[in-house]
Amino acid sequence: MADLPPMTTVKRWLVTTNHKDVGILYIATAIFFLLLGGAMALIFRIQLWEPGGVGILSGNEFNQAVTTHGLLMVFWFLSPIASGFANYLVPLQIGAKDLAFPRMNALSYWFYLFSGVLLIISFFQQGTFAGGWTMYAPLNVPTYTPAMEATTGGNAVILGLMLFVISITIGTVNFLVTIHRSRAEGLGLWNMPLFTWSWLLTVWMMLFAFAALLAALLLLVSDRVLLTQYFATDQGSSLLWAHLFWFFGHPEVYIVFFPALGIMFETFQTFTGRRLVGRKWVIIAMVLVAVQSFLVWMHHMFLTTINLEIKTLMMATTIGISLPFDLMVFALIYTMVKGRVRFTTPFLFSLGALVLFILGGITGVFLGAVVLDYEFRGTYWVVAHFHYVMVSGVTALVGGIYYWWPKISGKMYSETLGKLNFAVYFIGFNMLYFPMFLAWETPRRVFHFAEGAQIYHQVATVGAFILGASFLIMILTLAKSWISGPDAPDNPWEFSRTAEWAIPSPPPLENWDGRPSYASGRLEFVEDSPAATDGGVAHGQGNQAEAAIEHEEEHADHASIWPFGIGVGTFVFFLGLSGLTPYIIDFAEGTPNPPEGLTGIAAEPNIMYPILTLVGIGIMGVTLYKFGMERFEVPEMKIAERWPFGGVGNTKFGVWVFLASDVVVFGAIIGAYIFMRIHMGWHEWTTVPFASWPGLLNTYVLLTSSFTVILALVMAERKNKKGLLGAMTATLLLGLTFMGVKAYEYSMKFADGEYWWYGLEYSIYYVTTGLHALHVILGLFIAVFMIYRIISVDAYLEDHRPVEFFGLYWHFVDIVWVLLFPLFYLM
Amino acid sequence: MADLRTYTIIYVLLLVLGTGKFVFFEFDFAYSIAIGGTILLAVAKIGLIAAYYQHLIEEPRSITYMMATAVFMVFLLTIAAGYSIQ
Ligand code: HEM
Ligand SMILES: [Cu+2]
Numbered sequence: 001m002a003d004l005p006p007m008t009t010v011k012r013w014l015v016t017t018n019h020k021d022v023g024i025l026y027i028a029t030a031i032f033f034l035l036l037g038g039a040m041a042l043i044f045r046i047q048l049w050e051p052g053g054v055g056i057l058s059g060n061e062f063n064q065a066v067t068t069h070g071l072l073m074v075f076w077f078l079s080p081i082a083s084g085f086a087n088y089l090v091p092l093q094i095g096a097k098d099l100a101f102p103r104m105n106a107l108s109y110w111f112y113l114f115s116g117v118l119l120i121i122s123f124f125q126q127g128t129f130a131g132g133w134t135m136y137a138p139l140n141v142p143t144y145t146p147a148m149e150a151t152t153g154g155n156a157v158i159l160g161l162m163l164f165v166i167s168i169t170i171g172t173v174n175f176l177v178t179i180h181r182s183r184a185e186g187l188g189l190w191n192m193p194l195f196t197w198s199w200l201l202t203v204w205m206m207l208f209a210f211a212a213l214l215a216a217l218l219l220l221v222s223d224r225v226l227l228t229q230y231f232a233t234d235q236g237s238s239l240l241w242a243h244l245f246w247f248f249g250h251p252e253v254y255i256v257f258f259p260a261l262g263i264m265f266e267t268f269q270t271f272t273g274r275r276l277v278g279r280k281w282v283i284i285a286m287v288l289v290a291v292q293s294f295l296v297w298m299h300h301m302f303l304t305t306i307n308l309e310i311k312t313l314m315m316a317t318t319i320g321i322s323l324p325f326d327l328m329v330f331a332l333i334y335t336m337v338k339g340r341v342r343f344t345t346p347f348l349f350s351l352g353a354l355v356l357f358i359l360g361g362i363t364g365v366f367l368g369a370v371v372l373d374y375e376f377r378g379t380y381w382v383v384a385h386f387h388y389v390m391v392s393g394v395t396a397l398v399g400g401i402y403y404w405w406p407k408i409s410g411k412m413y414s415e416t417l418g419k420l421n422f423a424v425y426f427i428g429f430n431m432l433y434f435p436m437f438l439a440w441e442t443p444r445r446v447f448h449f450a451e452g453a454q455i456y457h458q459v460a461t462v463g464a465f466i467l468g469a470s471f472l473i474m475i476l477t478l479a480k481s482w483i484s485g486p487d488a489p490d491n492p493w494e495f496s497r498t499a500e501w502a503i504p505s506p507p508p509l510e511n512w513d514g515r516p517s518y519a520s521g522r523l524e525f526v527e528d529s530p531a532a533t534d535g536g537v538a539h540g541q542g543n544q545a546e547a548a549i550e551h552e553e554e555h556a557d558h559a560s561i562w563p564f565g566i567g568v569g570t571f572v573f574f575l576g577l578s579g580l581t582p583y584i585i586d587f588a589e590g591t592p593n594p595p596e597g598l599t600g601i602a603a604e605p606n607i608m609y610p611i612l613t614l615v616g617i618g619i620m621g622v623t624l625y626k627f628g629m630e631r632f633e634v635p636e637m638k639i640a641e642r643w644p645f646g647g648v649g650n651t652k653f654g655v656w657v658f659l660a661s662d663v664v665v666f667g668a669i670i671g672a673y674i675f676m677r678i679h680m681g682w683h684e685w686t687t688v689p690f691a692s693w694p695g696l697l698n699t700y701v702l703l704t705s706s707f708t709v710i711l712a713l714v715m716a717e718r719k720n721k722k723g724l725l726g727a728m729t730a731t732l733l734l735g736l737t738f739m740g741v742k743a744y745e746y747s748m749k750f751a752d753g754e755y756w757w758y759g760l761e762y763s764i765y766y767v768t769t770g771l772h773a774l775h776v777i778l779g780l781f782i783a784v785f786m787i788y789r790i791i792s793v794d795a796y797l798e799d800h801r802p803v804e805f806f807g808l809y810w811h812f813v814d815i816v817w818v819l820l821f822p823l824f825y826l827m
Numbered sequence: 828m829a830d831l832r833t834y835t836i837i838y839v840l841l842l843v844l845g846t847g848k849f850v851f852f853e854f855d856f857a858y859s860i861a862i863g864g865t866i867l868l869a870v871a872k873i874g875l876i877a878a879y880y881q882h883l884i885e886e887p888r889s890i891t892y893m894m895a896t897a898v899f900m901v902f903l904l905t906i907a908a909g910y911s912i913q
Contacts (some may be wrong), residue, residue: 083911092828093906116877166858187832208896208900210899212904222862237909238910239908239912241906243877243911244904247904294900294903295903298907298911301911305912306911306912307910307911307912307913310907310910310911377851393833409849493871520848644887645887645889645890646884646887646889647887648886648887653890656890656894658892659894660893660894660897662899663894663897663901663903664897664900667897667898667900667901667904667905668901668904670901670905671901671904671905671908672904674909675905675908675909677911679912680913692849692852692853696845696846698848699845700845701844703838703842704838706838706841706876706880707834707835707838709880710834710880711831711834714830714831714834807881808881809877811877811881812881813878814876814880815872815873815876817878818869818872818873818876819869819873821848822848822852822865822869823847824848826848826851826852826861826865827852827861827862827865
């Protein structure tokens with residue numbers, strides 16, 4: 001609502017929803033986490049100076065350092081810095097003024113920041129998570145964590161990661177809607193700049209992959225806080241985790257690499273002065289990789305008990321996925337051969353990235369062969385492989401920083417310093433990671449290794465410090481440029497072609513004066529007279545007067561404090577949750593059948609945590625309400641390319657994208673049930689509910705509520721306030737009835753002392769139906785809010801879309817129940 | 828949007844299909860028939876809700892494809908994981 005304060009004030013950065021500001025926040029925060037993750041690495045590299053360690057870290061501290069290093073780099077640095085670039089550049093490259101949902105964009109950022117703060121705090125809760133970045137079961141649950149160690153801190157990390165995933169999901173929805181529905185006239189998908197292409201595919205992969213991770217984390221949090229048994233049994237727990245994690249994890253490695261690849265394509269084009277060779281095929285190859293990335297995950301499970309047939313299949317698909325990559329690599333090489341190369345700093349980094357990636361890719365193919373992996377699994381070969389590929393990505397991202405720095409900061413930097421940076425970086429990189437191939441027999445994640453490997457580890461440690469120093473040079477170079485660098489022109493690079501270079505550096509708040517259009521085949525800025533705008537493509541009807549008014553009102557808001565507020569509330573809430581385990585254990589010990597082996601494993605109860613939980617809920621309630629009530633104008637582009645999602649509004653499409661991710665979250669959790677049941681033997685399963693009739697009753701209740709929701713929509717369309725109010729109230733009452741039946745059903749089990757830790761079946765029953773119930777409860781909150789709006793301001797009679805969107809969600813919840821009923825009550 | 832009559836018919840259909848699952852398991856059907864029948868009924872129910880109540884049939888087909896992709900992902904994960912331990 002309020003105007004946007006100037007950039008020099010703190011307030012600006014707390015309230016901004018502008019995509020360029022949010023982009024800068026992302027990049028700066030990501031670099032902070034890079035330094036933190038780097039510090040962890042330097043500490044444990046010192047420990048690795050000699051076999052058995054030099055003694056600066058205890059065993060558990062070493063594990064903590066290795067674990068948080070991995071988590072920080074993969075989650076809190078790599079993806080977010082790419083997010084930062086995407087925030088800043090994608091709207092510019094496609095000719096939009098902002099993302100589709102600017103406030104949601106700010107919310108993604110705050111969730112990201114606060115998720116990282118949770119991780120930092122975890123160090124001070126008697127130690128952070130120490131089970132490795134892959135969080136393999138059963139080392140990820142309290143039963144297998146030594147007494148008193150890190151339960152609270154571990155919880156905070158897992159909860160932090162969950163918050164991070166929520167942030168990613170919100171961002172994913174936002175970018176998919178934006179890229180699909182806000183492209184300038186004439187900018188078909190084929191013509192989209194390659195960085196935007198790579199990001200589009202990244203977010204599509206994120207949508208499905210991160211949903212699986214969210215499912216896994218929900219189950220893990222439930223195990224850690226509520227003491228369910230998903231990952232604590234000897235009946236398939238570790239396989240379940242591995243499947244869920246790697247179904248996410250393999251796409252994730254491309255998720256972190258694709259943006260880097262996009263930057264390489266852009267910089268290769270700009271600095272060879274040539275269009276990418278085989279551009280169309282490169283796009284097709286990227287699409288193929290994105291699809292194939294979901295078909296190889298079990299190559300991370302070659303040493304588990306999965307059968308040989310599936311291992312062989314995964315070996316084949318793994319080889320298959322390297323083929324499109326070969327095509328991309330050759331496209332880059334030919335572009336270089338055919339063009340005239342200018343060895344600027346950004347180009348050097350991109351070229352370096354290519355070289356490193358080739359090495360990393362080749363060593364990956366070794367790992368993809370089942371027999372070879374029997375040798376390599378769990379060794380430094382793997383460590384060397386994935387650092388070559390992932391940090392190759394980092395290399396290109398650093399290239400991206402140098403490429404776009406003049407645009408973002410409006411300043412030029414010293415090429416000499418930039419090249420020095422590259423030289424130090426490249427030397428440090430190879431000194432650090434190449435010896436790991438030579439020391440490959442060292443088992444990963446421990447500091448004991450053969451005497452013969454010592455020299456390699458020492459070279460690596462020295463390399464680590466050199467690589468670290470190169471980042472200091474980078475920061476120095478950029479700081480110097482910021483303070484005393486010459487002003488950057490609109491376009492400092494002779495052959496850059498994308499739209500961000502056609503406007504001032506840095507770009508103005510709303511990016512363009514006119515409307516960007518590619519209708520003529522190249523970028524132009526057209527001035528639309530109001531009548532022409534409205535008479536033409538998008539709307540159809542509407543007379544001149546209306547059109548003029550609409551034009552007047554086309555004012556966009558850029559500031560809201562509520563995303564920050566929601567971020568704070570959620571953060572406090574999650575922090576509170578991290579310390580609830582001791583209370584649950586106390587509670588469990590008072591029941592007839594407490595969980596085995598849990599006594600005394602948790603920290604002492606600390607009353608601060610329950611209080612924080614409640615305070616967090618309070619803050620969330622207030623800020624969400626304020627967010628919902630705030631008037632925040634975001635004009636939808638009138639003329640835009642929208643294939644293939646024309647014909648639905650932005651918000652409706654956004655709701656559907658969100659539902660798609662929720663399908664995967666719930667699907668993975670239902671999948672976990674099916675997997676564990678197959679593992680146990682389908683007919684060995686104990687049916688938990690005391691009878692099937694409550695399930696049937698609730699089926700009727702929910703179906704009826706679906707009907708009343710659709711009735712509400714019909715009433716809203718007819719502008720019938722009474723009918724709308726009645727239908728919404730009926731929905732609310734039916735929802736409450738559903739919860740009542742549920743409560744009765746649970747209480748029947750509790751009366752027999754059969755809580756969720758009573759056995760695996762019980763955990764799965766309570767968690768799955770509980771998560772569904774949570775969806776019902778969230779829906780009821782929305783319903784209450786809407787009823788309040790109908791009563792107080794006659795809402796939704798003019799614009800009934802919110803009723804429709806609520807319905808989409810509510811029907812989805814109904815659909816989930818269609819599956820849960822037979823699965824838990826009948827089969 | 829469809830009219831109220833269509834919605835009501837679908838509502839009744841959904842109630843019948845929901846009851847059908849219960850019938851399969853409460854009366855003497857072979858377990859495999861009960862499971863197969865229930866899966867069919869569930870698919871029919873989900874199809875009706877998604878197509879009419881969420882009116883996917885009136886939206887651009889691409890939305891349906893997106894949702895189908897999400898469902899495919901779930902099947903992929905569940906079936907491949909289930910098969911891997913056979
Ligand atoms: C040509 C393409 C690639 C192939 C064939 C390949 C193959 C593999 C295989 C088979 C493994 C499992 C090794 C084991 O644990 O025993 C692995 C691990 C890994 N790869 Fe790749 N990879 C490729 C590209 C990439 C890329 C592009 C990235 C990231 C940007 C990446 C990141 C990783 C990571 C992080 C791990 C280790 C995960 C862990 O256990 O902590 N890989 N790779
Ligand atoms: Cu992989």
